[in-house]
Amino acid sequence: MTATRGLEGIVATTSSVSSIIDDVLTYRGYSIDDLAEHATFEEVVYLLWNGKLPSQSELESFKSELAEATELPAELLEQMKSLPLKNTHPMTVLRTIVSTLAMYDPEAEDMSTDGNYKKAIRLQAQMSSLVTAFARIREGKDPIAPKKELSYAANFLYMLTGKEPDEISETAFNKALVLHADHELNASTFTARVCVATLSDIYSGITAAIGALKGPLHGGANEQVMKMLSEIGEEANVESYLDNAIENKQKIMGFGHRVYKNGDPRAKHLREMSKQLTSITGEEKWYTMSVKIDDTLKQKKGLLPNVDFYSASVYHSLGIDHDLFTPIFAISRVSGWIAHILEQYENNRLIRPRAEYIGPDMQQYVALEQR
Numbered sequence: 001m002t003a004t005r006g007l008e009g010i011v012a013t014t015s016s017v018s019s020i021i022d023d024v025l026t027y028r029g030y031s032i033d034d035l036a037e038h039a040t041f042e043e044v045v046y047l048l049w050n051g052k053l054p055s056q057s058e059l060e061s062f063k064s065e066l067a068e069a070t071e072l073p074a075e076l077l078e079q080m081k082s083l084p085l086k087n088t089h090p091m092t093v094l095r096t097i098v099s100t101l102a103m104y105d106p107e108a109e110d111m112s113t114d115g116n117y118k119k120a121i122r123l124q125a126q127m128s129s130l131v132t133a134f135a136r137i138r139e140g141k142d143p144i145a146p147k148k149e150l151s152y153a154a155n156f157l158y159m160l161t162g163k164e165p166d167e168i169s170e171t172a173f174n175k176a177l178v179l180h181a182d183h184e185l186n187a188s189t190f191t192a193r194v195c196v197a198t199l200s201d202i203y204s205g206i207t208a209a210i211g212a213l214k215g216p217l218h219g220g221a222n223e224q225v226m227k228m229l230s231e232i233g234e235e236a237n238v239e240s241y242l243d244n245a246i247e248n249k250q251k252i253m254g255f256g257h258r259v260y261k262n263g264d265p266r267a268k269h270l271r272e273m274s275k276q277l278t279s280i281t282g283e284e285k286w287y288t289m290s291v292k293i294d295d296t297l298k299q300k301k302g303l304l305p306n307v308d309f310y311s312a313s314v315y316h317s318l319g320i321d322h323d324l325f326t327p328i329f330a331i332s333r334v335s336g337w338i339a340h341i342l343e344q345y346e347n348n349r350l351i352r353p354r355a356e357y358i359g360p361d362m363q364q365y366v367a368l369e370q371r
């Protein structure tokens with residue numbers, strides 16, 4: 001038995017949720033480029049969960065199911081106020097509160113198709129309320145109740161700031177949500193599938209997935225990208241910063257990918273959005289600096305940006321706190337996690353691979369007093 005480090009290239013399951021074939025990403029057979037240009041996030045969630053695009057009436061009733069489930073239990077909000085939120089990373093808060101949400105869900109242990117669907121709707125709806133409520137509570141502000149008539153994207157920005165977003169911000173945020181919704185068997189999705197393959201519940205799978213997404217080699221990279229951009233400060237410092245990082249064999253956040261070796265197809269959309277939004281805010285430097293990093297790394301190391309690179313300057317331009325970037329990834333990706341969890345339940349088998357043992361040979365037990 002020989003192990004493959006990081007399971008690179010191992011095909012661990014079949015799936016019909018999303019595919020990456022020859023660097024082309026599709027959700028249920030629809031190109032990410034088409035979805036990013038034309039679809040609302042709600043349509044994409046419906047597509048991921050149902051395997052088909054909704055009709056107008058299906059979309060309307062799906063949107064109202066989500067809107068009905070958006071409000072958080074008042075008791076949970078009160079509990080959040082008593083937590084030490086100020087010094088806790090938002091992904092830690094999200095992981096903890098999502099797990100707590102199960103305690104308020106009457107269907108938490110109901111593993112029927114209907115029970116799982118109700119949990120799916122609640123999780124998708126409530127994660128957005130949770131992140132925005134947290135962001136306000138930690139600043140001593142009251143959470144803002146969602147407006148049922150707003151889109152998922154607009155509601156997030158409204159619940160965060162108290163102001164309904166303009167059309168450009170809503171469109172940009174919607175596109176970011178669409179681009180992050182699913183991505184084949186990435187680390188957090190695999191985590192979710194491993195968890196529920198024991199026939200554990202959806203909340204357990206999503207809680208585990210949030211933990212996996214948090215790491216900087218995965219979703220946590222977007223926050224680190226903004227940290228890097230801030231450290232570099234201006235375009236003139238890019239070359240020396242990168243030379244130093246390369247010399248010290250540091251990983252540059254937002255670059256490289258396990259699957260894409262010719263570039264991440266989502267990055268071009270985020271790059272365009274970064275250009276547009278930074279020109280509106282007047283902070284073009286985040287875009288020009290990002291482009292310089294992109295060009296320099298391509299030339300020096302052949303490295304290309306992934307989804308986390310330009311999303312940093314996009315979210316920054318939308319006025320979002322940097323430590324909320326990864327939670328935003330989670331409120332989009334929960335749609336994909338749920339689609340994979342439901343797919344796993346449909347044709348379940350326990351996921352239990354083997355390890356190549358590299359420890360000591362058989363040892364003789366020595367009694368405690370003789371050691």
Ligand SMILES: CC(=O)SCCNC(=O)CCNC(=O)[C@H](O)C(C)(C)COP(=O)(O)OP(=O)(O)OC[C@H]1O[C@@H](n2cnc3c(N)ncnc32)[C@H](O)[C@@H]1OP(=O)(O)O
Nearest residue numbers: 216217218219221250251252253254255256257258306308
């Ligand atoms: C949503 C997402 O999860 S997208 C990924 C987000 N993560 C990041 O942006 C973090 C930075 N990137 C990375 O750490 C990696 O590229 C990963 C984790 C994404 C992929 O990792 P792997 O497939 O294991 O590739 P691995 O780390 O083995 O890299 C292969 C080679 O490219 C180099 N490399 C890959 N990414 C980077 C990077 N970002 N910066 C510098 N060098 C890199 C490695 O040092 C290695 O070089 P070597 O062969 O000379 O040692």
Ligand SMILES: O=C([O-])CC(=O)C(=O)O
Nearest residue numbers: 182183185186187258307
């Ligand atoms: O697929 C991966 O390994 C990481 C990624 O890009 C994602 O989860 O969106």
